[in-house]
Amino acid sequence: MYYIGISAYYHESSVFLTDNNGTDCFIKEESFSRIKGDKNFPQRCLKFLIKKFDLKNDNIKSICFYEKPFKSWWEIFKYSIKNPFENRDFLIHHLKNFNEGSIFFYTDINKLINISRNKIVYSSHHLSHCLYGLSVIKDVSDYVYITCDGVGEGETMSVYTIDNNFKIKKLWTNFYPDSIGLFYSTITEYLGFEINEGEFKVMSLSSFGKPIYEKELKEIFDINNFKINMDYFEFHKNPSKSFSKKLYDLFGEPYLDIREEKNFNKYADIASSAQLILEHTMKNLIKKAYDLSGKRKIVLTGGVALNCKMIHNLSKQSIFEELIVPPSPGDSGSAVGAANFAFLEKSKNKTLNFNNIYLGPEKKLINKKENKDNFFLKVNLTNDYIIEATNKLINGEVIATYYGSNEVGPRSLGNTSILCNAANHESVINLNLNLKKRQHFQPLAPILLEEDFEKYFSINKSIIKNLEWMGTLCDAKQTLYNKYNSIIHVDGTCRTQIIKDKNSITYKILKNMKNYGSDILVNTSFNISKDPVVFDLFDVYVNMKRMKIEFILMDDGLYQTKNL
Amino acid sequence: MILEYKINKKELSFIPNHIYNKGYIYKDHFIFEKKKLNDFAIFIGANEEIAEKKLIAFTDHLKAHKPLVHKQIQDILKDEEKHAEYSLRFAKKNHGLFSYKIKLAKEKILSFFRHIYANSLNKFSFIFKPILISIIILISFVVYFLNLKKNITDDNVMKNIDPNSIT
Ligand SMILES: [Fe+2]
Ligand SMILES: [Fe+2]
Numbered sequence: 179m180y181y182i183g184i185s186a187y188y189h190e191s192s193v194f195l196t197d198n199n200g201t202d203c204f205i206k207e208e209s210f211s212r213i214k215g216d217k218n219f220p221q222r223c224l225k226f227l228i229k230k231f232d233l234k235n236d237n238i239k240s241i242c243f244y245e246k247p248f249k250s251w252w253e254i255f256k257y258s259i260k261n262p263f264e265n266r267d268f269l270i271h272h273l274k275n276f277n278e279g280s281i282f283f284y285t286d287i288n289k290l291i292n293i294s295r296n297k298i299v300y301s302s303h304h305l306s307h308c309l310y311g312l313s314v315i316k317d318v319s320d321y322v323y324i325t326c327d328g329v330g331e332g333e334t335m336s337v338y339t340i341d342n343n344f345k346i347k348k349l350w351t352n353f354y355p356d357s358i359g360l361f362y363s364t365i366t367e368y369l370g371f372e373i374n375e376g377e378f379k380v381m382s383l384s385s386f387g388k389p390i391y392e393k394e395l396k397e398i399f400d401i402n403n404f405k406i407n408m409d410y411f412e413f414h415k416n417p418s419k420s421f422s423k424k425l426y427d428l429f430g431e432p433y434l435d436i437r438e439e440k441n442f443n444k445y446a447d448i449a450s451s452a453q454l455i456l457e458h459t460m461k462n463l464i465k466k467a468y469d470l471s472g473k474r475k476i477v478l479t480g481g482v483a484l485n486c487k488m489i490h491n492l493s494k495q496s497i498f499e500e501l502i503v504p505p506s507p508g509d510s511g512s513a514v515g516a517a518n519f520a521f522l523e524k525s526k527n528k529t530l531n532f533n534n535i536y537l538g539p540e541k542k543l544i545n546k547k548e549n550k551d552n553f554f555l556k557v558n559l560t561n562d563y564i565i566e567a568t569n570k571l572i573n574g575e576v577i578a579t580y581y582g583s584n585e586v587g588p589r590s591l592g593n594t595s596i597l598c599n600a601a602n603h604e605s606v607i608n609l610n611l612n613l614k615k616r617q618h619f620q621p622l623a624p625i626l627l628e629e630d631f632e633k634y635f636s637i638n639k640s641i642i643k644n645l646e647w648m649g650t651l652c653d654a655k656q657t658l659y660n661k662y663n664s665i666i667h668v669d670g671t672c673r674t675q676i677i678k679d680k681n682s683i684t685y686k687i688l689k690n691m692k693n694y695g696s697d698i699l700v701n702t703s704f705n706i707s708k709d710p711v712v713f714d715l716f717d718v719y720v721n722m723k724r725m726k727i728e729f730i731l732m733d734d735g736l737y738q739t740k741n742l
Numbered sequence: 743m744i745l746e747y748k749i750n751k752k753e754l755s756f757i758p759n760h761i762y763n764k765g766y767i768y769k770d771h772f773i774f775e776k777k778k779l780n781d782f783a784i785f786i787g788a789n790e791e792i793a794e795k796k797l798i799a800f801t802d803h804l805k806a807h808k809p810l811v812h813k814q815i816q817d818i819l820k821d822e823e824k825h826a827e828y829s830l831r832f833a834k835k836n837h838g839l840f841s842y843k844i845k846l847a848k849e850k851i852l853s854f855f856r857h858i859y860a861n862s863l864n865k866f867s868f869i870f871k872p873i874l875i876s877i878i879i880l881i882s883f884v885v886y887f888l889n890l891k892k893n894i895t896d897d898n899v900m901k902n903i904d905p906n907s908i909t
């Protein structure tokens with residue numbers, strides 16, 4: 179019997195299917211539609227699952243949507259309607275969108291599968307985030323669960339605890355519009371980046387500046403009481419712009435061209451100040467969670483948790499014993515949380531078992547067999563293909579990887595990646611700027627074996643677990659500067675990933691690289707800048723051709739693109 | 743190019759979700775999955791031609807102050823022309839001349855209406871606006887008298903949640 183969790187309509191639709199017995203399948207709608215961040219109802223995902231797992235009413239235990247549809251629509255509406263005249267534009271917009279949202283979830287599902295109504299359940303937004311957090315920990319009662327995001331069902335911050343019988347307690351909630359997530363997004367928009375995508379850019383940019391606007395921004399967001407000053411915002415009355423004239427007056431013109439040095443410095447300072455406010459707020463929230471629960475171990479979820487610089491800086495304040503952010507803390511990971519809710523709701527005192535962090539489908543489930551031969555030439559399928567691939571990497575070649583199961587979060591963790599030798603300065607720069615077309619202030623991330631980590635990096639033990647899925651930054655040691663200069667961020671940090679699993683191909687390659695005196699690879703997701711990560715072999719072929727990458731490692735060997 | 747040209751100085755980005763609304767992509771299938779290859783070729787041919795004309799109009803605005811972007815768009819246009827030409831040639835070969843002409847005309851008319859529809863979404867809003875506003879005023883009264891409470895804490899979340907309800 180399958181449990182299915184769905185997250186959709188708001189940001190990055192995704193579906194998670196599990197039988198809690200070894201079969202897990204997490205997929206995103208963007209993988210099929212090839213539209214980055216596709217938020218439509220995940221038709222294509224569900225069709226894929228229906229075909230692969232022969233889904234029907236009889237073998238589905240329940241389908242769970244990750245939030246309460248009406249509540250999430252209503253809570254935002256409710257705030258704006260206090261001043262109906264002033265906020266009329268937003269209200270009209272929101273009212274028009276009523277039927278495009280999740281209200282008709284059951285109808286949408288029923289078009290694809292005939293399923294009885296009582297099998298459809300609805301979790302709650304922050305609860306789904308929280309239940310997804312369980313996928314990476316063992317002793318649930320040791321932790322306090324903090325969820326912090328833009329807004330979900332009118333909630334912006336929540337604190338939960340769970341006892342050993344899975345009785346869940348909510349200790350505290352903060353409500354819309356008092357949201358640190360919306361605050362950060364608004365700054366993102368003010369700087370001219372796109373909301374939902376640009377937050378990472380703001381985070382990278384913040385390392386270049388000094389927090390000289392700290393005082394001004396503290397006026398805008400009260401870090402002690404978690405209150406927002408709505409004078410500076412317009413997201414409750416203007417459907418297309420989130421900051422008001424007052425922010426404009428404070429910082430001057432928005433959307434400047436950051437390629438000019440003067441603007442770059444100013445924007446870096448603003449970004450740096452916003453980052454500082456975020457970190458202070460989170461610090462206070464963690465303290466509050468400790469006061470309420472008495473627990474010093476934290477699972478942090480929600481979109482705000484994607485800010486890995488914040489995680490890293492918080493670890494230096496010794497306010498917790500352990501802090502874990504699961505691989506996909508944002509809304510798309512909530513599909514997993516929703517499935518977990520469905521399971522817990524049926525079994526009352528059990529949750530799903532998760533054996534690893536690669537919850538996506540295996541590559542052979544995705545592809546028809548013949549496609550491999552249609553698009554790729556066999557280069558080496560013997561046992562020493564690892565050696566051949568390593569040789570190519572050492573010589574500065576960029577190699578794509580496509581093996582194992584897919585990753586859940588926004589970051590590729592080796593199974594669907596592009597790799598190159600981190601010691602080779604030229605190929606790293608080439609990969610970043612030419613192939614991936616990223617901006618110069620966003621350096622690429624290193625990947626290495628767990629055993630080598632201490633040689634090059636240092637990190638506070640309290641957040642070390644997050645390194646398995648690039649959930650945090652860590653500090654570079656001098657040894658790293660000597661040899662792997664090009665992967666270090668301007669503030670001396672790296673977004674490192676460590677590999678533990680000795681059976682994975684990534685592990686074998688890294689092990690082999692060491693014979694040539696190179697310990698670190700650069701790892702970046704397998705896509706061109708704004709595209710979704712590759713999904714089937716056709717995407718793989720097209721992306722490799724576009725980026726001019728020739729070689730690819732798959733489950734059974736090394737391949738090369740054909741010229742068609 | 744995206745960085746080069748900013749509408750209202752804001753990063754210009756193509757939001758693919760908009761093309762759903764304008765009817766170029768359907769939510770449950772791609773056009774090329776639904777249409778026969780021949781019809782699809784005509785669809786592409788007709789629409790690429792129209793797209794080309796629109797782009798030319800757009801670049802004329804840019805010519806003076808963004809010459810670099812202008813050039814880049816010219817390159818895209820050449821590409822576009824090729825697409826249109828190839829697909830029309832393909833369609834011609836595989837259709838009778840008569841059915842080809844009819845289908846091409848049909849696609850052009852459809853596209854024309856699609857543009858009218860997309861452009862008029864805003865213009866016709868004045869009809870619906872009063873209705874929506876009266877709904878809003880109504881709700882605001884209801885909310886004013888309803889004193890809705892929010893729960894800051896919850897002792898047993900799983901017990902207090904109704905899994906089948908959407909509220
Ligand atoms: Fe959320
Ligand atoms: Fe085209």
